[in-house]
Amino acid sequence: MFEEEGFLEELQVGFIQDARDLLDETEQAYLEMEKKSDKPSVMEKIFRCVHTIKGTAGTVDFKYLCDFTHIVENLLVKLKNGKIKNNPEITSLLLKCNDRIKKYIDLIEQDRKGVLDTNDLEMQIEKQIILADLNKTAEYVQVEKSESRLSTECQKELVELMEAKQSEFKDIGTILVEDQVINDQQLDYAVGMQNKKLGEILVDHGACDSFDIDKALHKQGLNKAKHPEEFVKLPLSKIDHLLDYLGEQVILQTSLDYGRKDLVKNGELVEKTIIQLNKITHDLQQIAISLRMFSLKTIFNQAQRIVRDTALKLGKEIELKKFGENTELDKSILDELTGPVTHLIRNSVDHGIEAPEERISCGKSRIGRVELHAYHKGGFFYLKIYDDGKGLDLKKIRQKAISKGLVSESKQLSDKEIGKFIFASGLSTKDEATDVSGRGVGMDVVNTAIEKMKGTIDVETQAGFGTTMMIKLPLSLAIFNGMVVSVSSETYVLPNSEVKEICHLDMINVRRLNDAESMIEIKNEVIPFIDLRKIFNSQKITRTQDKKCILLVVSQHEKNYALRIDDIIGQQKIVLKKLGAENENIPGVAGGTILGDGRVALILDINEIIGLYTKR
Structure with missing residues (x-):
C-alpha cells in the first residue's frame, strides 16, 4: 500500500498509542452506558471511538483488527436501534471485546504481523444478533400457540447449538478456567x-x-x-516553554563565554550571568520534571472496571467515588502503582464490602461504596482507598499472626500494629481462597512494591464501618532536594523530605538494650537509635567520634527513628543516577549522584535502612 516501509511503520506506531487512548475512552463509555443506557451522547462516543479504530486499523494494514471491530460495530448498531436491549451480559461482552483488542495492540507492538484470535467473541456476538433478529421476526408473524411453543423450543435449540459451536473455538485453558478447574495464574x-x-x-x-x-x-x-520504545503524549505548551528556556540559556551561555575572556573587567557581568543561569537551570528542571508527570486518570478509569467486574462476579452492588483523578505523578511511579492499586481495590470489593442482604441486616444501604482520593501534600503524593464495608477482623488477624509465629501471644499490640500484619506473607483471614483473592500472597507483594517506590502504606479500620488504605509516595524519584552528610569519612545523601528533625546530642543519652538494639530519648520520646556506621560496616569508628553525635529523626509508618551521622556537609539539588548492574543491590542504597564539587555520593534508602535495622 505504501512505497516506503518506514512511513508505514511510523503510522503504525502512532496508531498504537492513539488506539490505547481510544480503547480507554471506549471502556469508560461502556461502563457509563450500563448505568445510563438511554443517553444518546454515550452511544455516539462509543461509535466514534470504535469506528476510528476500525478505519485507522485498515489504513495502517492491521486487517484482523479492522475485521473484528467491524463485527463489534454490527452489535453496536443493533444496540443503538433498540433491537438488542442493554444489560450486564451485553456490557460484559463489549468489555471483553475491548480487552481482546487491547491484547492485540500489545501483541502488534512486539510483532507487527501478530494475529488476532477472536472466534469465541465473534460467536457470542453472532448469537446475540441472531436472537435479536428472531425476536424482531416474531413481532410480525402471526402464529398459533403451539407454533409459538415450537418456535421457542427452536430458539432454545439454536442458542444451544451456537454455544456448542462457540465452545469448539475455545482453547482448553479457557474452558478449564471457566469450569474453575484451574485459575488464571496456573x-x-x-x-x-x-x-x-x-x-x-x-x-x-x-x-x-x-x-x-x-x-x-x-x-x-x-x-x-528488548522492550519497544515507549511514547507519551505531551501538551504543546510544555514543549514551547522548554524551547523558550533553552533559548534563554543559549543567550546566557554566550554572555558567559564573552565575560570569561577578561574576568577582571567583566567580573560583575559574569556574576550576574551566573545568577540568571542558575534561575534558568531551575526553571528547566521544573519543566523536565513536569514532562514526566501524568494524571491518575488511567488508574482511576481502570478502577471503575475492576469494581464493576468483581462486584458482578460476587453478586454485590458497589459504586465507586473518585476524587482527584487529575492529580499528577511521575510516570515511572505511576506505571508501578497500577498493580498494587488493582489488588487493593479487589480486596475492598471482595473482603471489605458485604453482600447486599448482609448490609441491609446491618442497617446499611444495599449498595456498597469504594472511594479513591488522590492529592499532593508536603512534597508527597497520597492515595487513599476507602471502603464502607465491615472492616478488618483484628482479633482474627492477631490469632493468625500468633499461629504463624509473627508475634508472641503475650505481647500487647495496638489496633494499628495488628492491622499491619495483613502485609505479612501468607497471612489471610479468609477460610476459602477464590480466584479473586484470599491466598495471603497479594498484600505482601503490594507492600514490597510500595517500598520499592520509596513509599509507605498504612491501614486504618473500624469494625462495621470500613477500612482505609493510605499510600504515601514521593512525587518524583529523578530530582529532589537532598541533604549531604558524612558518616565515617564517607559521603551520603538523603532526601530533605525524609528528615523530620536534626538533633545534636551526647552519646551518653543512648541506652543500649543489647548488641543489636539501642534506644535514645529525644523530647521525652524514646525511639530506636540507628548507627549508620554499623549499618554500612564502617571500620573507622573511634572513641572520639563516639562522644558527640548528630541525629536525623526520620519516620516510617508513623514511628520515629534516629539516624546517627558524623556531620552535615550541606544541601543541594540531587539528580538520582542508577548504579551499574554490579552495584545496584547494595543494601540501604537507592542510587548515586554527583555532587557540586564533582565527588560521587551514594543516596540512602531510608525505608530499607530501617528494615535492615529491624532485622538485626
Missing part, C-alpha cells in the same frame, strides 16, 4: 511452559538436537528483553 504458567514442550517434541522426532533448542530459547529470551 494457566499463565502452563502457557509459559509450552515453549519448552515444543522443543522437546522436536528433539524426540529428531528434527533438531537440544543444543539447537537451547540456542533458540536464548535468542527468544533476548528478543523478549
Whole structure:
C-alpha cells in the first residue's frame, strides 16, 4: 500500500498509542452506558471511538483488527436501534471485546504481523444478533400457540447449538478456567511452559538436537528483553516553554563565554550571568520534571472496571467515588502503582464490602461504596482507598499472626500494629481462597512494591464501618532536594523530605538494650537509635567520634527513628543516577549522584535502612 516501509511503520506506531487512548475512552463509555443506557451522547462516543479504530486499523494494514471491530460495530448498531436491549451480559461482552483488542495492540507492538484470535467473541456476538433478529421476526408473524411453543423450543435449540459451536473455538485453558478447574495464574504458567514442550517434541522426532533448542530459547529470551520504545503524549505548551528556556540559556551561555575572556573587567557581568543561569537551570528542571508527570486518570478509569467486574462476579452492588483523578505523578511511579492499586481495590470489593442482604441486616444501604482520593501534600503524593464495608477482623488477624509465629501471644499490640500484619506473607483471614483473592500472597507483594517506590502504606479500620488504605509516595524519584552528610569519612545523601528533625546530642543519652538494639530519648520520646556506621560496616569508628553525635529523626509508618551521622556537609539539588548492574543491590542504597564539587555520593534508602535495622 505504501512505497516506503518506514512511513508505514511510523503510522503504525502512532496508531498504537492513539488506539490505547481510544480503547480507554471506549471502556469508560461502556461502563457509563450500563448505568445510563438511554443517553444518546454515550452511544455516539462509543461509535466514534470504535469506528476510528476500525478505519485507522485498515489504513495502517492491521486487517484482523479492522475485521473484528467491524463485527463489534454490527452489535453496536443493533444496540443503538433498540433491537438488542442493554444489560450486564451485553456490557460484559463489549468489555471483553475491548480487552481482546487491547491484547492485540500489545501483541502488534512486539510483532507487527501478530494475529488476532477472536472466534469465541465473534460467536457470542453472532448469537446475540441472531436472537435479536428472531425476536424482531416474531413481532410480525402471526402464529398459533403451539407454533409459538415450537418456535421457542427452536430458539432454545439454536442458542444451544451456537454455544456448542462457540465452545469448539475455545482453547482448553479457557474452558478449564471457566469450569474453575484451574485459575488464571496456573494457566499463565502452563502457557509459559509450552515453549519448552515444543522443543522437546522436536528433539524426540529428531528434527533438531537440544543444543539447537537451547540456542533458540536464548535468542527468544533476548528478543523478549528488548522492550519497544515507549511514547507519551505531551501538551504543546510544555514543549514551547522548554524551547523558550533553552533559548534563554543559549543567550546566557554566550554572555558567559564573552565575560570569561577578561574576568577582571567583566567580573560583575559574569556574576550576574551566573545568577540568571542558575534561575534558568531551575526553571528547566521544573519543566523536565513536569514532562514526566501524568494524571491518575488511567488508574482511576481502570478502577471503575475492576469494581464493576468483581462486584458482578460476587453478586454485590458497589459504586465507586473518585476524587482527584487529575492529580499528577511521575510516570515511572505511576506505571508501578497500577498493580498494587488493582489488588487493593479487589480486596475492598471482595473482603471489605458485604453482600447486599448482609448490609441491609446491618442497617446499611444495599449498595456498597469504594472511594479513591488522590492529592499532593508536603512534597508527597497520597492515595487513599476507602471502603464502607465491615472492616478488618483484628482479633482474627492477631490469632493468625500468633499461629504463624509473627508475634508472641503475650505481647500487647495496638489496633494499628495488628492491622499491619495483613502485609505479612501468607497471612489471610479468609477460610476459602477464590480466584479473586484470599491466598495471603497479594498484600505482601503490594507492600514490597510500595517500598520499592520509596513509599509507605498504612491501614486504618473500624469494625462495621470500613477500612482505609493510605499510600504515601514521593512525587518524583529523578530530582529532589537532598541533604549531604558524612558518616565515617564517607559521603551520603538523603532526601530533605525524609528528615523530620536534626538533633545534636551526647552519646551518653543512648541506652543500649543489647548488641543489636539501642534506644535514645529525644523530647521525652524514646525511639530506636540507628548507627549508620554499623549499618554500612564502617571500620573507622573511634572513641572520639563516639562522644558527640548528630541525629536525623526520620519516620516510617508513623514511628520515629534516629539516624546517627558524623556531620552535615550541606544541601543541594540531587539528580538520582542508577548504579551499574554490579552495584545496584547494595543494601540501604537507592542510587548515586554527583555532587557540586564533582565527588560521587551514594543516596540512602531510608525505608530499607530501617528494615535492615529491624532485622538485626
